[in-house]
Amino acid sequence: MITGQDLRAARESRGVGLGKLADMIGRDKGHLSRVERNVDSRDVTPALVRDYEQALGLTVAATALSGGEPSPAEKGHGRLSKQAEYLDEAPDADDAVGAACQAQLEERGRRGPLVGRDVGTDPEDIVRRRILLQHALTALAAGAVTPALDVIRSGLVSSLTGKDAADVDVDEWEEVAFEYGGAYFTDRPAVLVSNLAADLVDLQGTLDAARGAQYRGLSRVSGLLAGVMAMSLVNLGQFQPARRWWRAARHAADASTDPVVRTWIRGHDATHALYDRRPLTIALTRADEALVIGGSAAYPGVTEALSARAQAYALLGRADEARDAVNHLADLYGQLPASATQDLGTAFGYPQHRLWHTTSYVGTHLGDTDTARQAQEHALTLYPASSRRSRAQVQLHAARCMVIDGYLDEGASHAQTVIDAVPVAHRTAMVLDMGRKVLDQVPVVERERSALAELREMLALPAGPVAP
Incomplete structure (x- = not known):
C-alpha cells in the first residue's frame, strides 16, 4: 500500500518542491502537504499516485521500496540524533552553554564593539556562533531546555543582520515551515520544540549567507518558525522563554516586510x-x-x-x-x-x-451560555479529530457553561472526562487553563464538593513534559 510518506520520498528523489509539484499537477499545496504527512490515508488515491508518477517520471512503488526519509518536521532535519555521537564526551549541558556564552562575551570584549562591523558576515562571528550553537544542541539534547533555546534564539536574531550573497533554497524552507504549521496540532509539544530547535540552527546558517529577496524570504520563514516555537513553549508552560521567542518572531517577521x-x-x-x-x-x-x-x-x-x-x-x-x-x-x-x-x-x-x-x-x-453552546456545537462539528487540544478547550467551555447554569457536579465531571481523554503529553497549559476556569466558576462555598476533588488533583499537574 502506498502511503503519503512514499509520495513525499518520490517527490524529494527528484528534487521537486511541494509548491512546484502542486502547480504541475493542478492540486492544492495544503492538501498535498496533508497527504504527505499521512493525516488521512484515504487521500492517497490511485488518481493522485498517477499524477505524482506522471509529473515526476517515476514509479512511486519502486521509489517506496528503496526506503524514504522522514519529514523534516518529524526528524528536525536530522540534527538532534547526531548529537548522541558526542554527548557521552560532552561536559555537563548547563556548564557547556555557560562556558560557551562566557567565551563569546570575552571574545567580544577582545575584539571591541560590534558597531561598524558586519556581524552577519564576519567569519569569526559566524564560526563562534556555530560553536555556541553546537553547545546549545548538546544542552538541549541533555534536557537543559531554557538556556539552550535562549542561545539558539539569540543566534537567530543575530543572523538576521547577515546579508552575504548566496544561493539558498527559500522554497525548501517555506515547505519546512508549512510542515511545522501542521505538526503543531498533531505532534507532542516537547518533541516539536526539540525538532524546531534543530531546524532553526540550520536556518541560522542559511541566513548568514543570504541577502535581498532571499534574505526577506528566509526572514519570513524565521518568523513563522519562531512563532511556532513560542506557541509550543506556551503549550509546555514555559512562559518566560516563550515571551523571548515572541520577540524574536516579531523581529524576523518585520525583517521580512x-x-x-x-x-x-x-x-x-x-x-x-x-x-x-x-x-x-x-x-x-x-x-x-x-x-x-x-x-x-x-x-x-x-x-x-x-x-x-x-x-x-x-x-x-x-x-x-x-x-x-x-x-x-x-x-x-x-x-x-x-x-x-x-x-x-x-x-x-x-x-x-x-x-x-x-x-x-x-x-x-x-455567561451567555445559549450563544456559547450553539458555537460549541458548530466548532466541534468542524474541528478535525487531529486538533485534540483545541477540541478539548471547546469541550471545557461547555463544562464551564454547565457550572454557570448551576450544574456544578455535572460540569466538574465533564471537565474531568475531557482532560482525562487528552494524552498527558498533549495536556498543554492552554488546556489546563481552561480546566482551571471551570473550577474558578464554582462558588467558593461549594468548592469542597467531592465531585471537584479529582478535577482539582488533575489540574495540579504541570503541562505536558518538557523533554521528549
Whole structure:
C-alpha cells in the first residue's frame, strides 16, 4: 500500500518542491502537504499516485521500496540524533552553554564593539556562533531546555543582520515551515520544540549567507518558525522563554516586510498572551499592532488579532466591546481568501472552526451560555479529530457553561472526562487553563464538593513534559 510518506520520498528523489509539484499537477499545496504527512490515508488515491508518477517520471512503488526519509518536521532535519555521537564526551549541558556564552562575551570584549562591523558576515562571528550553537544542541539534547533555546534564539536574531550573497533554497524552507504549521496540532509539544530547535540552527546558517529577496524570504520563514516555537513553549508552560521567542518572531517577521507574517505573529502573540500570565493590556496591544499593519486587508493574522481582542474584552467584562469584536471578526472572516478558510491542516490559516471557537469562548466568559453552546456545537462539528487540544478547550467551555447554569457536579465531571481523554503529553497549559476556569466558576462555598476533588488533583499537574 502506498502511503503519503512514499509520495513525499518520490517527490524529494527528484528534487521537486511541494509548491512546484502542486502547480504541475493542478492540486492544492495544503492538501498535498496533508497527504504527505499521512493525516488521512484515504487521500492517497490511485488518481493522485498517477499524477505524482506522471509529473515526476517515476514509479512511486519502486521509489517506496528503496526506503524514504522522514519529514523534516518529524526528524528536525536530522540534527538532534547526531548529537548522541558526542554527548557521552560532552561536559555537563548547563556548564557547556555557560562556558560557551562566557567565551563569546570575552571574545567580544577582545575584539571591541560590534558597531561598524558586519556581524552577519564576519567569519569569526559566524564560526563562534556555530560553536555556541553546537553547545546549545548538546544542552538541549541533555534536557537543559531554557538556556539552550535562549542561545539558539539569540543566534537567530543575530543572523538576521547577515546579508552575504548566496544561493539558498527559500522554497525548501517555506515547505519546512508549512510542515511545522501542521505538526503543531498533531505532534507532542516537547518533541516539536526539540525538532524546531534543530531546524532553526540550520536556518541560522542559511541566513548568514543570504541577502535581498532571499534574505526577506528566509526572514519570513524565521518568523513563522519562531512563532511556532513560542506557541509550543506556551503549550509546555514555559512562559518566560516563550515571551523571548515572541520577540524574536516579531523581529524576523518585520525583517521580512511581509504583512501576512507580521500580522500572523502579532495575532497569535495576542491570543497566547491570554494564557501565559501576561497582562491583558499586552494582548490588546499586540492585537492593535496587527490591525494597524493589516489595514483594510483580510489576512489570517488580522482575524486572529480580532479573536484575541474579543477574548480579552470578555475576560475584562467589557461585554459590548467583546460582542462588537466578534461581529467584526465574522465580517472579516467572510472576506478571507479560500486559501485561509480552507486550511484545516496548519496553524497558518483561519478556518471556520476558529471563528466558532472564539464565539464559544466569549459567550462562555460573558455567561451567555445559549450563544456559547450553539458555537460549541458548530466548532466541534468542524474541528478535525487531529486538533485534540483545541477540541478539548471547546469541550471545557461547555463544562464551564454547565457550572454557570448551576450544574456544578455535572460540569466538574465533564471537565474531568475531557482532560482525562487528552494524552498527558498533549495536556498543554492552554488546556489546563481552561480546566482551571471551570473550577474558578464554582462558588467558593461549594468548592469542597467531592465531585471537584479529582478535577482539582488533575489540574495540579504541570503541562505536558518538557523533554521528549
